[in-house]
Amino acid sequence: MSESTTPILSVRGVRRSFQAGERKLEVLHGVNLDLAAHGRLCLMGSSGAGKTTLLNIIGLLDRPDEGEVMLQGQDAWSLPNSSRAGLRNRILGFVFQFYHLLPELDALENTTLPARLAGARGTRLREYRSKAKSSLEAFGLGQRLHHRPGKLSGGEQQRVAIARALLMEPQLLIADEPTGNLDRATGDRVLDLLFEEQQRRGFALLLVTHDQRLAKRCERIVHMEDGQIQADSTTPIPH
Amino acid sequence: MYQTFLSFRYLRARPISWIGVAGIFVAVSALILILSIMSGFLAETRNHLRGSLSDLLIQPHLDRVLMHEGQSVLPKRDSAGILEAVLEDPLVAGASAHYTWYGMLAAAGRERMLSDVNHGDLALVKLVGIDASEEYSVSNLEEDLKRVSLISDERVADPSDPFGPIPGYEPDGRPLDPILVGEQLARFWGLRRGRTLELVTAVLDPKTGNAQEAVSRSFVVAGTFRSKNNDFDMSTLYLPRSVMAEWFGAGREFTDVAVKLKDYKGTKAAAQASLAVRLHELGYLHDPEVTGGMEIRPWEDFQRSMLAAIENEKGLLGIMLSLVLLVAAFSVFAILSMLVQEKRRDIGILCALGASQWGVMGTFLMIGLWEALLGTLLGLGAGIWATLNINAIEQALSNTFGFQIFNREAYAFDHIPTVIEGGGIAAIVLGAFTASLLAAALPAWRAARLNPVEGLRHE
Numbered sequence: 001m002s003e004s005t006t007p008i009l010s011v012r013g014v015r016r017s018f019q020a021g022e023r024k025l026e027v028l029h030g031v032n033l034d035l036a037a038h039g040r041l042c043l044m045g046s047s048g049a050g051k052t053t054l055l056n057i058i059g060l061l062d063r064p065d066e067g068e069v070m071l072q073g074q075d076a077w078s079l080p081n082s083s084r085a086g087l088r089n090r091i092l093g094f095v096f097q098f099y100h101l102l103p104e105l106d107a108l109e110n111t112t113l114p115a116r117l118a119g120a121r122g123t124r125l126r127e128y129r130s131k132a133k134s135s136l137e138a139f140g141l142g143q144r145l146h147h148r149p150g151k152l153s154g155g156e157q158q159r160v161a162i163a164r165a166l167l168m169e170p171q172l173l174i175a176d177e178p179t180g181n182l183d184r185a186t187g188d189r190v191l192d193l194l195f196e197e198q199q200r201r202g203f204a205l206l207l208v209t210h211d212q213r214l215a216k217r218c219e220r221i222v223h224m225e226d227g228q229i230q231a232d233s234t235t236p237i238p239h
Numbered sequence: 240m241y242q243t244f245l246s247f248r249y250l251r252a253r254p255i256s257w258i259g260v261a262g263i264f265v266a267v268s269a270l271i272l273i274l275s276i277m278s279g280f281l282a283e284t285r286n287h288l289r290g291s292l293s294d295l296l297i298q299p300h301l302d303r304v305l306m307h308e309g310q311s312v313l314p315k316r317d318s319a320g321i322l323e324a325v326l327e328d329p330l331v332a333g334a335s336a337h338y339t340w341y342g343m344l345a346a347a348g349r350e351r352m353l354s355d356v357n358h359g360d361l362a363l364v365k366l367v368g369i370d371a372s373e374e375y376s377v378s379n380l381e382e383d384l385k386r387v388s389l390i391s392d393e394r395v396a397d398p399s400d401p402f403g404p405i406p407g408y409e410p411d412g413r414p415l416d417p418i419l420v421g422e423q424l425a426r427f428w429g430l431r432r433g434r435t436l437e438l439v440t441a442v443l444d445p446k447t448g449n450a451q452e453a454v455s456r457s458f459v460v461a462g463t464f465r466s467k468n469n470d471f472d473m474s475t476l477y478l479p480r481s482v483m484a485e486w487f488g489a490g491r492e493f494t495d496v497a498v499k500l501k502d503y504k505g506t507k508a509a510a511q512a513s514l515a516v517r518l519h520e521l522g523y524l525h526d527p528e529v530t531g532g533m534e535i536r537p538w539e540d541f542q543r544s545m546l547a548a549i550e551n552e553k554g555l556l557g558i559m560l561s562l563v564l565l566v567a568a569f570s571v572f573a574i575l576s577m578l579v580q581e582k583r584r585d586i587g588i589l590c591a592l593g594a595s596q597w598g599v600m601g602t603f604l605m606i607g608l609w610e611a612l613l614g615t616l617l618g619l620g621a622g623i624w625a626t627l628n629i630n631a632i633e634q635a636l637s638n639t640f641g642f643q644i645f646n647r648e649a650y651a652f653d654h655i656p657t658v659i660e661g662g663g664i665a666a667i668v669l670g671a672f673t674a675s676l677l678a679a680a681l682p683a684w685r686a687a688r689l690n691p692v693e694g695l696r697h698e
C-alpha cells in the first residue's frame with residue numbers, strides 16, 4: 001500500500017462549465033487529484049463547490065470540457081463510449097446519497113444487476129446471484145432478498161446499494177454523501193460496513209461528505225472550494 | 240439479455256403498457272375482419288356480376304376480310320370447326336358457340352306497342368342461340384334452370400333437354416320454337432311456361448350491312464332460368480342456335496364462342512394468346528398482331544367498370560382503416576414516451592452500472608417489441624376467429640340488440656360473405672408490427688440520448 005505505486009485514479013486539469021441562461025458558469029477550474037490504489041480519500045467542501053460535478057466526471061458519467069481522467073493509467077474520456085460503459089461496470093462502483101435502486105426489482109435482483117449488464121447468463125449469472133445473496137446476508141439483509149426497494153428502510157436500501165456496487169469487485173468505489181439521507185446511527189452502521197469491506201477487498205474509496213466525524217476516519221481529506229482543490233491533508237487512520 | 244429481463248419487469252410493473260397492446264390488437268383484428276368481409280363481398284359480387292358469363296368470349300369480326308393461306312377472304316363461319324379447334328387447346332375445358340342478336344320483346348301484340356310507346360309492353364332483349372349441352376359445359380345455365388324459382392314454378396320440364404317438349408303446350412298448328420326466359424323478365428311480364436311471346440327484330444343485309452326489314456316471330460316459353468345477376472335475368476333469352484341461324488342466316492352459324500378454361504386464373508392470358516394464334520391459322524380470327532387480340536376477351540372485360548369500382552372501394556377503405564393503425568402506433572409511442580420520461584432516474588442508474596447507450600435503447604425498444612408482437616398476434620388470432628364466426632357473432636348481436644344488423648334484403652346475400660386473404664392479412668400484420676416498432680424506436684432513441692447525470696441528480 002505504498003504511495004509510490006501508480007495511482008488508480010489521476011485527475012489532470014479538469015474543467016467543467018455549465019450554460020446557465022446567458023451566462024457560462026464555470027464549476028471546475030482545473031482540478032488535479034490523485035488517488036492511490038486501496039486509498040481512502042474524503043472530499044469535503046461547501047455546497048455548490050463542485051464535488052458532485054467532479055465525481056460525475058471521474059465516474060465517466062459526465063464529460064469534462066478539458067482535462068483528463070486517468071483510470072488504471074489510461075485516459076478514460078478518450079475511449080469510445082462502449083469501453084467507458086465497460087469501465088463503469090467493472091472498474092468503478094457507485095454509491096449514491098439517494099441509494100438509486102431500481103424500484104421494479106427486488107433487493108437480490110438489484111444487487112445482481114451489474115452482472116446482467118456485463119452480459120452474464122446461465123451459470124455465470126447464477127454464480128453472481130449466489131455471490132450477491134451471500135453479501136446481502138452478510139449485510140444483515142438475509143430476510144430482505146425478495147423485497148422491493150419500496151419495502152426497505154433507507155439504511156437497508158443503502159446496504160443493498162453497497163452490495164450492488166461491490167458485486168463486480170471494482171477498483172474504485174465512488175460514494176457521494178452515502179449517509180446524507182440517513183440518521184446518525186444508521187449512517188454509522190452503513191459506513192462501518194463500507195470501511196470493513198474496503199479493508200477486506202482493498203478497493204480505493206473516494207468519499208464525499210459534509211460530516212467531520214466521518215472525515216476523520218479517512219487517511220486523506222481534500223477540501224474543495226469554488227471548483228478548486230484548496231487543501232490536501234494526509235492523516236493516519238484512527239481506529 | 241438484460242434488455243429482455245428489464246423490459247419484462249417494466250411491462251409487468253406498468254399496466255398502462257397494455258393500452259398499447261390493446262390498441263394494436265383492436266387495429267389488427269378490425270383490419271383483418273374488415274378486409275375479409277370486403278373481399279367476401281367482392282368475391283360474391285363478382286359471382287353476381289358474372290352471372291352466366293363464361294371465362295373467355297371469342298367474338299370474331301365476321302365481316303372483315305382476313306388473310307388465310309395467302310388469300311384475302313372473310314373469316315370462316317362454321318361452328319363445328321371453331322368448336323373443334325377451341326376444344327383441342329389443352330387449357331380449354333369446354334366451349335359453346337352462340338348466335339347472339341338483339342330484339343324487342345312484345346308480349347301483348349304489336350298494336351299496343353304503337354299506341355303507347357312509353358307504357359307499352361316492350362323490352363330490348365338479347366337473344367342467345369345455344370346448343371344446350373354445349374352451353375352447360377361453359378356456364379351455369381344448367382344450375383340456373385334448376386334453381387328454385389321466385390315465381391310460381393315455371394322451370395323447364397327436363398333440364399337435360401330444355402328445348403324439349405313442353406308439358407301442357409298443345410299448339411293448334413305447327414308448334415312454335417321454344418325459348419328460355421330470364422326469371423326477372425318472366426316475372427315482370429307474367430310469362431308462364433307454355434305461353435307465347437313475340438320477338439321483333441331486324442335482319443341485316445349480309446353484303447351491305449343495312450337493315451333490310453323488320454321481322455317478327457312468335458315463340459313458346461319453355462321455362463325460366465334464374466342466374467344470380469338480376470340485370471342478366473331481365474334481358475336475356477335463350478333459344479336453340481339452329482333457330483337463330485336459320486332466322487338470321489347470313490351464311491354464319493354463330494356470332495361468338497364462350498370458352499371455359501380448366502384454370503382460369505392461372506392460364507387466362509396464355510389461353511387467350513394460344514387461341515388467338517391457332518384460330519387465326521385456321522382462318523376464323525384475324526391476325527392477333529393486327530387486332531391486338533381483341534377478338535378474344537376475358538369475362539371481366541364486360542363488367543370492367545363495376546369490378547373496378549368495388550376494387551377501388553376496397554382500397555379506399557383500406558386507407559381509412561390504416562388510420563386506426565396509426566392511432567395504435569401513436570398509443571405505443573405516447574405510452575413509451577411517458578415511460579422514458581418517468582424512468583429517467585433508472586436510465587441514469589443503468590448507465591452508472593455499466594449499460595451502454597445501445598443497451599438503454601434496446602431495453603425500451605424491447606418493450607415496444609413485446610407490445611407489437613403480442614398486439615399483432617392476438618389481433619391476428621381474434622381477427623381470423625371473428626372472420627370465421629362472423630355470422631354467428633352477427634346473429635348473437637342482432638338477438639341482443641333486437642334488430643337485424645346485417646340487412647339480408649339490402650344485399651343479395653343470405654349471409655355475410657368472407658374470404659380469408661393470406662396476402663392481405665400478412666400485409667396488415669407486418670404493417671402493424673413495423674408501425675409499432677417504429678413508434679417505439681423514437682422514445683427508445685431519446686432514452687439512449689438522455690444525460691445520465693440529469694437522471695441521477697434527484698431522488
Ligand SMILES: Nc1ncnc2c1ncn2[C@@H]1O[C@H](COP(=O)(O)OP(=O)(O)OP(=O)(O)O)[C@@H](O)[C@H]1O
Nearest residue numbers: 018019020025027046047048049050051052053054
Ligand atoms: N447541469 C448543470 N447545469 C447548470 N449548473 C449546474 C449543473 N450541474 C451543477 N451545476 C452547478 O454547479 C455547481 C456545483 O454543483 P455540484 O452539484 O457539483 O455541487 P456540490 O459540491 O456537489 O454541492 P452539494 O454539496 O450541495 O452536493 C452548482 O452551483 C450547481 O448549481
Ligand SMILES: [Mg+2]
Nearest residue numbers: 051052053176
Ligand atoms: Mg453534491
